[in-house]
Amino acid sequence: MATFRTSQPGSAADPSAPHLILVGLPGSGKSTVGSALARELGRTFLDFDAEISRREGMTIAEIFATKGEPTFRQLEHGLTEELRELGGMVLAPGGGWVARPDTVALIRPPSRMIYLRIRPRTAIARMGRSVAGRPLLSRPNPVAELERLLVERRAAYESADYVVDVERVAISEVIRRIVAAVRA
DSSP, X not given: OOOHHHHSTTOOOOXXXXXXXXXXXXXXXXXXXXXXXXXXXTOOEEEHHHHHHHXXXXXXXXXXXXXXXXXXXXXXXXXXXXXTTOOSOEEEOOTTGGGOHHHHTTTTTTSEEEEEEOOHHHHHHHHGGGGGGOTTTOXXXXXXXXXXXXXXXXXXXXXXXXXXXXXXXXXXXXXXXXXHHHHO
């Protein structure tokens, strides 16, 4: 199986700089913001779901359906272990990554965590039809499910080094706020 190192030839990961980890509910924009933030800062971007899906040869929904959520969380944990040897990247783990303190503790500190705060209803609206492909949200009432997840994860999200409201903010402004915070 390919590892992160072998799948990222010429990675610009700098072990002397802390990772920037974007956390938040599904639909908060972790992947979109992460990619743009990495470009702005000249860093490598890694979307955990994309990397895990590539390694496993199946979608996240298929992993949940065939192997279960505990296996998925263990795959996230393993990827996080690999990343503690690197640095300087912008990381976008899944929304539930923060729910495992043992996983978060692998790279934080020194990594800095940034919470992209959004209301569940807004997150669902942003996801549109793609909500059906999200294993934890493919239930009769996805807004209620996201509200439940927020209650469970709120303390972990709010333990972030920076909290950025993404509710009604253009992506360019979100990037500007994050850059200002991490350079301060």
